[in-house]
Amino acid sequence: xxxxxxxxxxxxxxxxxxxxxxxxxxxxxxxxxxxxxxxxxxxxxxxxxxxxxxxxxxxxxxxxxxxxxxxxxxxxxxxxxxxxxxxxxxxxxxxxxxxxxxxxxxxxxxxxxxxxxxxxxxxxxxx
Numbered sequence: 001x002x003x004x005x006x007x008x009x010x011x012x013x014x015x016x017x018x019x020x021x022x023x024x025x026x027x028x029x030x031x032x033x034x035x036x037x038x039x040x041x042x043x044x045x046x047x048x049x050x051x052x053x054x055x056x057x058x059x060x061x062x063x064x065x066x067x068x069x070x071x072x073x074x075x076x077x078x079x080x081x082x083x084x085x086x087x088x089x090x091x092x093x094x095x096x097x098x099x100x101x102x103x104x105x106x107x108x109x110x111x112x113x114x115x116x117x118x119x120x121x122x123x124x125x126x127x
Contacts, residue, residue: 001026002024002097002115003024003026004022004023004024004116004117004118005095005119006020006119006121007021007023008021009093009123010122010124012123012125013126014085014126015085017081017083017084018082018085019080020079020080020082020095021077021078021079022034022078022118023076023077025076027097027116030053031099031101032099032101033053033098033101034051034078034095034096035049035050035051035095036069036078036080036095037093037094037111038094038123039092040088046060047060047110048063048093049069050096050108053101058102058109060109062088063082066084066085067080068081080093087125090124092122093121093123094117094119094121095118096111096114097114097115098113098115098116
């Protein structure tokens, strides 16, 4: 059984940094797409960043140059380093996983692409 568990998040002032972590267990796919979505109150859930099994990454335009997605050597842990945070980054952040490569099938930033979701971690950025 696949389990996706996030940790990290919290509150920070504008311009600060935070790091989210995610552990994916019970996942046996050799090819995959792992990443992060976020949802602010009253808005649609949106894709933030993903990393493919080949190491390639895709970022939403709104976070390019500020956020960095990465994996550890075992590829069972996923991270999202968030720098120069803005109030509009305030949201619940979700770790996601899927057995289809990021650039194949359903578009990477569609929530329909992902079979496995974490419980969410809150990120709050104050001005």
